[in-house]
Amino acid sequence: MSDRLSARSIWLAAWVPVAVLALAAPLSLEGFWLQTGLFAMAAAIGAIGLTLLVGATGQLSLGHAFFVALGAYGYAFLAGPRDGDVAGVGLPAPLAAVGAVALAGAAGAMFSPIAGRLRGIYLGLASLGLVFLGQHILHNAASATGGFNGRDVAPFEVFGFSFTATDPELVILHVPYGGLERLWYLGLLLVVLAYWYARNLLRGRPGRALVGVRDSEVAAAVMGVDVRRYKAAAFTVSSGYAGLAGVLLALAFGRIVPDTFGFVMSIDFLAMIIIGGLGSIAGSVAGAVIVTTLPLVLSHYSDALPFLAQPGESGVGAAEAARLLYGAAVIAVLLFAPGGLAQLLRPSRPSSANQGTWTFDRRRSSPRDQQGASP
Amino acid sequence: MPSRRGGLATLALPRGAAMNQFVELVVNGVSLGCIDALIALGFVVVFKATRVVNFAYGSLLLLGAYVVGRYHEPLGFAVAVLLAVVVTAAVAIGVGVVLLRRVRLADPGTLAILTLGVDIMLVTELTRRIGTDLLTTGDPWGAEVVTVGSVHIAQTRLAAAAVAVVVVAAFLIALKITDWGVALRASAERPATAALMGVRLSRVASGVWLLAGALAAMAGLFLTAFPSPGISGTVGLAALGAAVPAAVIGGLDSTTGALVGGLAVGLTATLAAGYQDHLAFLGRGFGGVAPYLVMLLVLLARPTGLFGSREVTRV
Numbered sequence: 001m002s003d004r005l006s007a008r009s010i011w012l013a014a015w016v017p018v019a020v021l022a023l024a025a026p027l028s029l030e031g032f033w034l035q036t037g038l039f040a041m042a043a044a045i046g047a048i049g050l051t052l053l054v055g056a057t058g059q060l061s062l063g064h065a066f067f068v069a070l071g072a073y074g075y076a077f078l079a080g081p082r083d084g085d086v087a088g089v090g091l092p093a094p095l096a097a098v099g100a101v102a103l104a105g106a107a108g109a110m111f112s113p114i115a116g117r118l119r120g121i122y123l124g125l126a127s128l129g130l131v132f133l134g135q136h137i138l139h140n141a142a143s144a145t146g147g148f149n150g151r152d153v154a155p156f157e158v159f160g161f162s163f164t165a166t167d168p169e170l171v172i173l174h175v176p177y178g179g180l181e182r183l184w185y186l187g188l189l190l191v192v193l194a195y196w197y198a199r200n201l202l203r204g205r206p207g208r209a210l211v212g213v214r215d216s217e218v219a220a221a222v223m224g225v226d227v228r229r230y231k232a233a234a235f236t237v238s239s240g241y242a243g244l245a246g247v248l249l250a251l252a253f254g255r256i257v258p259d260t261f262g263f264v265m266s267i268d269f270l271a272m273i274i275i276g277g278l279g280s281i282a283g284s285v286a287g288a289v290i291v292t293t294l295p296l297v298l299s300h301y302s303d304a305l306p307f308l309a310q311p312g313e314s315g316v317g318a319a320e321a322a323r324l325l326y327g328a329a330v331i332a333v334l335l336f337a338p339g340g341l342a343q344l345l346r347p348s349r350p351s352s353a354n355q356g357t358w359t360f361d362r363r364r365s366s367p368r369d370q371q372g373a374s375p
Numbered sequence: 376m377p378s379r380r381g382g383l384a385t386l387a388l389p390r391g392a393a394m395n396q397f398v399e400l401v402v403n404g405v406s407l408g409c410i411d412a413l414i415a416l417g418f419v420v421v422f423k424a425t426r427v428v429n430f431a432y433g434s435l436l437l438l439g440a441y442v443v444g445r446y447h448e449p450l451g452f453a454v455a456v457l458l459a460v461v462v463t464a465a466v467a468i469g470v471g472v473v474l475l476r477r478v479r480l481a482d483p484g485t486l487a488i489l490t491l492g493v494d495i496m497l498v499t500e501l502t503r504r505i506g507t508d509l510l511t512t513g514d515p516w517g518a519e520v521v522t523v524g525s526v527h528i529a530q531t532r533l534a535a536a537a538v539a540v541v542v543v544a545a546f547l548i549a550l551k552i553t554d555w556g557v558a559l560r561a562s563a564e565r566p567a568t569a570a571l572m573g574v575r576l577s578r579v580a581s582g583v584w585l586l587a588g589a590l591a592a593m594a595g596l597f598l599t600a601f602p603s604p605g606i607s608g609t610v611g612l613a614a615l616g617a618a619v620p621a622a623v624i625g626g627l628d629s630t631t632g633a634l635v636g637g638l639a640v641g642l643t644a645t646l647a648a649g650y651q652d653h654l655a656f657l658g659r660g661f662g663g664v665a666p667y668l669v670m671l672l673v674l675l676a677r678p679t680g681l682f683g684s685r686e687v688t689r690v
Contacts, residue, residue: 060487114671117678121428121487125623126674129667132616140658263612267491274488320503327495334489335473 022188026181034180036296038252041187042245043288045194047272048281049241052198054270055279056207057234058214060120063111063127064269066134067104067239069261071246072153074100076256077144079154086151087144093156097247104243105236112232131263138258150257153250155179156186163251180252187248191285194241198281201237210234268292271330277340286341290329295322399526400649401642406532408641409539410597414614415621415633415640416543417590421471423563423628424583428487431470432591432618433611434497439463439592440599441501444510444606452513459592466497467588468581494611502608510606511599518601535597542593543634546586550630555582563628616663617644620670626683635681640666 026034050064079096080088091099111130118126138145145151156163163182201207209230212220221227250256272291276283299318316324337344414436421429442459443452450458470493516530550556561569562579570576598614599606621640625632647654648662679685 114675118674119678121627122623122674122678122680124487125428125619125627126671128619129671132664132667136658136660136664139660267495270488270491316503320499323499324496327492327499330492330495331489334485334492338485 023185026177026184031180032296032300034184035252036293038180038183038187038248039296040289040292041191042248042252043269043272043292044191044285045248046242046245046269047276047284047288048194048198049238049245050269051273051276051279051281051284052201052210052241053234053238055273055277055284056202056214057210057231059115059231059234060124061127061235061238062124062263062266062270063130064238064242065261065263065265066127066130067108067242068246068249068265068269069134069138069258070104070107070239071100071243072250072256072261073138073145073151073246074103074243075247075250076151076153080151081154086142086146088154093154094158096154097156097244100247101240101243104246105240108239108242109232109236111239112235115235116228116231128263128266131261131266135258135262138261145258148258150255152255153253155254156183156251179254183248183251186251190244190248194244195281195285198241202281206230206233271326273340275329275333275340277342280340280342283340283342291326294326295319298322298325395525396649399528400646402526402528403532403649404642404645405638406528406536406641407645408638409536410532410594410637411617411621411641412634412637413535413539413542413590413594414598414618415625415637416546416630417587417594418618418622419625419627419630419633420559420583421587422622423630424559425471425580426486427471427490428627429490429587430487430615431490431493431497432587433613433615434494434501435463435467435470435588435591436595436598436614437501437606437608437611438466438497439588439595440512440606440610441505441510442592443512443596444599445504447513452515455513456592456596459596460589463592463595464585464588467584467591471580471584498608498611501611505606505608512596512606514596514600516600529602531597531600531602535600538593538597542590547630555579559583617641617666620666623670623680624666624673626677626680628684629680629682632680632682639669643669 046068053059053061075096078089078091078099079093082088082090164179209225212225213227213230217227268291272287273284276287298321333340418432421427439459442462443455447455516534519530520527521530558574558579562574562576599610617640621636624639625636643665644662647665654661
């Protein structure tokens with residue numbers, strides 16, 4: 001009993017300062033850091049959703065950016081003013097956000113008939129098709145998306161409290177609370193909710209079923225798991241997460257353009273959950289923070305870092321250095337720590353089937369077995 | 376619907392003109408399909424032999440095109456192409472060997488993502504090196520257009536088709552009769568048994584990566600030659616965008632499938648682009664995504680592509 005008590009107090013001792021820091025951050029951070037933080041929060045929500053799908057359920061998806069785009073554009077469309085230069089519905093912002101998440105989730109559910117039939121790499125490549133189709137739609141449905149130039153995003157507002165610099169004006173400890181400061185708290189709340197929901201999902205009965213589907217569909221079916229339904233559910237939930245990430249991303253950007261939601265974003269999400277450790281929720285959050293902030297921070301400090309070339313000079317610039325570092329990180333993680341950060345942080349603890357991290361390596365069979373079985 | 380009326384209006388055009396346009400599009404589509412088949416073949420042989428989905432393929436192609444674009448002036452075109460093939464094949468083997476260390480343990484998903492890491496690094500570096508330069512392939516065919524009857528086709532495309540036919544025929548014959556081809560087929564079929572029978576899997580894999588690199592360099596050359604605007608960092612993504620649907624339509628582990636898929640992608644893209652006035656309701660630039668639609672439809676009907684071998688699961 002005392003063990004549990006001390007474990008709990010250690011947990012509190014670790015997390016209370018983090019929580020206090022996170023809550024107090026807008027008091028001292030400047031705009032750049034707030035926006036970077038918001039991007040990281042949005043990415044964290046999306047990465048949690050993807051790790052539920054790829055890590056927990058074993059369904060490789062390269063189409064996450066498509067669902068993020070649906071969330072972002074869905075919110076912008078539903079909350080947008082009716083009389084703007086691009087079409088909008090003019091719904092209250094919270095309703096629009098819920099609608100956007102539902103839209104993304106529904107799209108995930110609609111893709112599940114295809115997803116249910118495909119396995120492994122075929123599924124990944126098919127979902128890659130979604131990203132390209134999505135780009136095409138975003139560029140062409142200009143009346144709703146604004147086309148190539150994108151569209152503005154209506155600021156969030158709930159019960160008359162607007163997430164902008166005014167209305168009502170807010171000054172806390174001599175710090176004026178503008179849009180980014182206010183969004184910071186919304187983002188924190190959403191990340192905590194997303195984290196909590198995903199953790200409970202994985203710990204409960206559905207989580208065990210999903211892991212069963214990942215490890216062996218046949219075995220899971222024999223144990224009474226409705227494989228098709230759980231795969232569809234995993235796709236739906238994951239897309240809903242992506243949609244929520246899209247909403248937050250749209251709010252943080254203030255204006256969204258199609259190019260944000262391309263192939264690169266899908267890869268970035270995959271990199272996040274791999275660097276974090278497939279199937280680990282905390283890991284995916286950490287991966288999201290690293291992947292999102294690294295390029296922004298490197299370019300922010302590029303003039304202070306002597307080995308980076310300035311814009312216009314020849315040599316490796318900040319953005320390129322970030323990309324190179326990031327590609328190298330993906331390779332290094334997979335070669336030397338296939339379990340990602342989650343594995344590095346707790347190498348000794350034996351992981352239970354449900355909470356532990358998972359690498360593709362631990363999949364039931366080696367490639368040789370699979371082929372040995374083919375006629 | 377206005378778009379449909381547009382469609383009917385063309386039918387009222389003199390039949391000869393519509394027919395000519397159709398033939399021209401098909402000829403161009405087949406020639407583009409030959410390039411796509413080359414691209415898809417390199418993608419598929421690697422998967423067939425090593426179960427690696429090579430996402431770095433697009434950047435290998437870009438590398439080949441870059442070497443040609445950068446060195447054709449000092450070295451001359453032919454030598455530059457040779458250099459490109461050698462460099463790209465060497466890099467491909469390097470990637471394959473680094474990956475091969477883990478290939479016997481890892482699942483296709485891990486390896487695919489590993490190649491994504493390679494792709495990110497290669498594309499970043501090559502894009503940086505290209506910078507704002509306008510690189511062209513400097514090929515001897517230039518912007519010449521051949522006209523047969525009333526059908527126009529770029530000379531580069533004819534050259535591409537000829538090279539593709541020769542290379543593919545050579546590959547298929549090699550696959551059929553050489554020791555290496557037999558070893559490749561055996562190790563694709565049953566790696567464990569093949570290894571026991573004395574096939575060196577690592578040697579087969581190196582050969583396959585070498586071939587993929589060489590194919591990437593050639594395809595990169597033709598993909599960036601006239602009528603395309605030149606060599607830029609986006610070529611890699613465009614190539615991957617052709618390789619993925621082509622390989623998936625045909626079935627990821629089928630060389631025949633790669634050829635069929637490549638032709639299907641080339642034809643689909645060219646026809647969709649050529650008739651885009653009539654397909655205006657589908658949006659501008661529909662030619663770019665049409666192959667993906669075809670891919671999704673094929674997958675709905677056949678989850679492992681047209682010629683892909685079915686996966687059998689064992690508990």
